[in-house]
Amino acid sequence: xxxxxxxxxxxxxxxxxxxxxxxxxxxxxxxxxxxxxxxxxxxxxxxxxxxxxxxxxxxxxxxxxxxxxxxxxxxxxxxxxxxxxxxxxxxxxxxxxxxxxxxxxxxxxxxxxxxxxxxxxxxxxxxxxxxxxxxxxxxxxxxx
Numbered sequence: 001x002x003x004x005x006x007x008x009x010x011x012x013x014x015x016x017x018x019x020x021x022x023x024x025x026x027x028x029x030x031x032x033x034x035x036x037x038x039x040x041x042x043x044x045x046x047x048x049x050x051x052x053x054x055x056x057x058x059x060x061x062x063x064x065x066x067x068x069x070x071x072x073x074x075x076x077x078x079x080x081x082x083x084x085x086x087x088x089x090x091x092x093x094x095x096x097x098x099x100x101x102x103x104x105x106x107x108x109x110x111x112x113x114x115x116x117x118x119x120x121x122x123x124x125x126x127x128x129x130x131x132x133x134x135x136x137x138x139x140x141x142x143x144x
Contacts, residue, residue: 007126010133011035011106015099025098029090032102036083039109042129046117055116056083059108067101069093 019031040052047055060083064070073085086105090098114122126134 006136007110008103008107010130011103011110012099014130014133015102015106019099023095025091025093025095028095028098028102029087032090032098032106033083033087035106036086036109039106039126039129040083042125043113046121046125047113051116055109055112058112059105060086062108062112063101063104066104067097070101070105 014035015028015031018035019027023031036056040056043052043055060070060073070086070089073083073089083105086102090102093101110122110126113125123134
C-alpha cells in the first residue's frame with residue numbers, strides 16, 4: 001500500500017521515543033497503547049467509535065499473520081476499548097517481538113484506514129495527530 005513503508009518507519013521511531021531506550025515489554029506495551037489511543041481520538045470524529053473498533057479489530061486480525069499470539073488480544077478486554085487486549089499481549093513478549101508487533105499493528109491501522117478513506121485523508125489525519133513525525137510528503141518517502 002502507498003505510504004506503508006513510511007508509516008512503518010515513523011511508527012518505529014515514535015514507539016522507540018515513547019517507550020524509551022532499552023525499554024522492556026511493559027513500557028513498549030504502554031507506549032503502543034498511548035500511540036494507538038492518541039490516533040483513535042483523532043479518528044473518532046471522522047469514522048466514529050464503531051469505525052475505530054472495526055479498524056482495530058481488522059488490524060489485529062491482519063497482524064496475526066506474522067504474530068499468531070495476537071489472537072488473544074482480539075478477544076480480551078473489549079469493554080476497555082478495541083485494542084486494550086493488545087497491551088496485555090505485548091507485555092508477555094520479548095522486547096524486540098513486542099516492538100515489532102506494536103509497529104505492525106499501528107502500521108496496519110494506517111493501511112486499513114487508507115483503504116477506507118483514502119491515502120490523502122489518512123496522511124492528513126496522521127499529520128494532525130503527529131505533525132512533527134508525519135510532516136514529510138508520503139508519496140516521496142514510500143520508496144526509501
